[in-house]
Amino acid sequence: MTALATIALCWRVERCDGVTIGLTAHDRDLTIDGLVHRAAPGMTPSAVVRGDGLAADTMDVGGALTSSAIDERDLIAGRWDGARVAIFAVDWVTGALHAELGEGRIGSVELSDRGFTAELRGASAALDRAVVETTSADCRAALGDKRCRVAMAGRRRMLRVVSVEGVVVTVDAVEPSADGYGGGVLRWIGGANTGLASAIAGSAGATLTLRADPAFAVAAGTLVEVIEGCDKTIATCAGRFGNALNFRGEPYLPVMDLLTRYPGG
Template sequence: MTHWLDEPCATTAFAWTLRRRDGVALGFTSHDRDLVIDGLLHRAGPGMVPSAIVENVRLDADGLDVDGGLTSDAISEADLNAGRWDGAALEIRLVDWTDPSRQRQLASGELGEISRGGNAFKAELRGPGAALDRPVAPRTSPGCRADFGGAQCGVDLMRHRRERPVILAEQEQLDLSGLADGALYRFGRLRFLSGRNTGTIHDIADGKEARIWLTQPPALAVEPGTRVLLSEGCDRSIATCAARFANAVNFRGEPHLPGNDLLTRYPGGR
């Protein structure tokens, strides 16, 4: 039986399936009409093309670029600026547009750096090989290396989250209604639940009383009444882990391990 890629008349098209971190799934195809692939509608986007895709069995860092025009309402410049596409999962396949069930996966990974120029964008795809750049073993550190609220940490973040409305927003500064102690959210995170920035997540630099400061201003304007979800933060010290969260048993650090300052000490010095 002849394989569909060996047929004399080529009926192939590229298909992109993107899944954002907020759960939104979108599909696009280089074909000139929409295709339903695996139950997901892939919109026609003939202007979207991938760079050369090279398959090999070596452990080199893999990657490719995807270029396209901002012609789809689903990928708007505002969403790109807001960071909604950062870290989105991407799968690129070659499909038979006469029978979309016949397909071959070309590449998969997550979106890395996204650059824009005029009415076009370029997105970098980071494949599974990029994980090889990560350290094999963790380095020692006086602070905790676990993600706060993650599996290694063990703290239940549901007990340390609050939903509040925004009273006033000025750049990275937000005043929130009903917030008693903003300092609890220092090094925490904020997620917008409504408004133009819905779904985006921001790191919190500091807080005091009913006011918090983000590490950078939201990409889009924040209107009064916007609902946000606040997650408390941790400074990763053993003192905070033990006294505030009673979680010293899960501390992933070496607070008492001598550091480089030991080399500068001398008899009689402090």
């Protein structure tokens, strides 16, 4: 008598905002480690490409946009960008782990009439990054990170949206200094954009200019968190933040045009 195979494919998806879902190719829901993995017969992974070399491990996961957990609008808005995905096989009778098949983070997402395809990039994809930083006149640190060390307490403010016209957002309080929010971030706390963040190109008074339109419509009164930004110049670092000691750039390094200069040029 042939033994009955009781193996089911599952994957756990953890978004950057903390939302976690479980999906399975089995014909019924499975509870694994306290998380319900919903039956998703339309979800299929490609072959896992792995090796013992330095090439990045990759695979694709495709599926139909039929699950309420994965919405087309959320994919387009970027809610799933960078999400951690773990794919594994379990015994659907006992729930015991059978094999870990792969793990990575969602890279590019493509939409089509048949559904979506998401690329998963493994841990070795980090090897694609530059080993050392290149020199630059502007600061390479992010405002408030461990290299910048500017204290962000008091530089984050909870505000209300007064109006939105395209990329221009008017809030109910003026900026702390001229273009104080330029280069900063606006985090949506309420409304359809909850959990998303928008980069701020510049600010003037109570007006913020975003680098891109909000993913979804914004109603007046929506709560947002606005975080101050920096234009990455040594003048702003020293004058506004008093932090020139931690400036991570080379503003006085001679540039390449110095080599092309000639007497009388």
